[in-house]
Amino acid sequence: MDWQVAGHKKQLEFLEQTIKRGRLAHAYVFAGPQGVGKRMVAHKLAQILICENNQACNSCKQCKSFVLKNNADFIELGGSEAIKIEQIRDLIYKLSLKPYLAQYKVAVIDAAENMTEEAQNALLKSIEEPKPYTIVILITSSPDRLKKTILSRAQKINFGVVDYDGYKYLLPLKLSTAQKALIQNFASQKPGLALKIAMDEEFLSMLANTEKQLDDFLSEDKSKRLLLVNQLSESETAELLLTLDLWQNRLESELRKNPHKKLADRIALLGESQSLVRQNLNAKLVLVNLMLQADYA
Ligand SMILES: [Zn+2]
Known part of the structure; x- marks a missing residue:
């Protein structure tokens, strides 16, 4: 079969x-x-x-x-x-x-x-x-x-996770190397999500943006980070949850390559933030809290 x-x-x-x-x-x-x-x-x-x-x-x-x-x-x-x-x-x-x-x-x-x-x-x-x-x-x-x-x-x-090598043959051939890297980074071990992203041009370009946002969020530049917090807190709840989940995926795939405590702590914080957003807490407060805690992590 x-x-x-x-x-x-x-x-x-x-x-x-x-x-x-x-x-x-x-x-x-x-x-x-x-x-x-x-x-x-x-x-x-x-x-x-x-x-x-x-x-x-x-x-x-x-x-x-x-x-x-x-x-x-x-x-x-x-x-x-x-x-x-x-x-x-x-x-x-x-x-x-x-x-x-x-x-x-x-x-x-x-x-x-x-x-x-x-x-x-x-x-x-x-x-x-x-x-x-x-x-x-x-x-x-x-x-x-x-x-x-x-x-x-x-x-x-x-059902458990599936490694990238286990599903990469199912990805469309037309994808560029950069697009494949995005999928590998954000959907590693999640073939269902990977294929969904791969079939959706808009999702792919959104991911490139999500990657940049994550870099900004983890950067040293305070003004960049606050701007981002402001911008994200205005997005729809579902969209915000998706962003946080994708960030978490991204850090998880990094953690597998290079395990260290700071990353693991940040991943836990992202999970926590998502559940706070789901409980209808003010998005801006949750994001500021995440930003401050991520510094100490
Ligand atoms: Zn049939």
């Missing part, structure tokens, strides 16, 4: 054996860091299950509609927003209908930890008494935010 997925050999082998033996679970939890390719594996698994040739052949009717994102036997929801009970009820209804063409009906819930309590309870009921043809895949980077009762009903598969 050609999964066309970077890394995760053991996990793919396990899934392949499960499919061959017809021993699929009705619910899976794909857990692991963001951007390592969990969603890609979930999509591939879904496609294999609904493909007329059971192999994600890309040429049968089912695969074609899957690729065009209008396959009635595949349902996907989730993202960065809260997942509400109405969405889960709608999902459960769609899952209750028999598959149109496939043997299975597959649902993927991305960032499943964003399900509200009620949404999780509703989903739990449906995975406790699943229809024989339904498969639900929950993707999460924080499995601890899922109800224990859901975790206990689902088969959990853990």
Whole structure:
């Protein structure tokens, strides 16, 4: 089976054996860091299950509609927003209908930890008494935010990071050396993120800017740094979180090449700052605090 997925050999082998033996679970939890390719594996698994040739052949009717994102036997929801009970009820209804063409009906819930309590309870009921043809895949980077009762009903598969060498062959050939270096620096060990960046010209040029910002932030030049704090504190929360996360990725990849305590401390500070921003603390205060602490780190 050609999964066309970077890394995760053991996990793919396990899934392949499960499919061959017809021993699929009705619910899976794909857990692991963001951007390592969990969603890609979930999509591939879904496609294999609904493909007329059971192999994600890309040429049968089912695969074609899957690729065009209008396959009635595949349902996907989730993202960065809260997942509400109405969405889960709608999902459960769609899952209750028999598959149109496939043997299975597959649902993927991305960032499943964003399900509200009620949404999780509703989903739990449906995975406790699943229809024989339904498969639900929950993707999460924080499995601890899922109800224990859901975790206990689902088969959990853990995904780890993947080295750059393990996925670089999947990057588009047209990328320049500088672009590849950016991807390697900012998405090292995260093939999902790396491919997303590689396909997106705008993201790539934004990264070049992010790199410059990080240099400014760590420079000795106080005015540059304050200007940057001012500028960043005016960006949207999601954008600010992305910047901090990318900075963290960048320092993490540096840390792997050249481990020292100062870097490790700065990485911890970046993680802390992100959680403060998520708690709706004033962005400017968080950034000033980060700037001051990074000096002492
Ligand atoms: Zn097919």
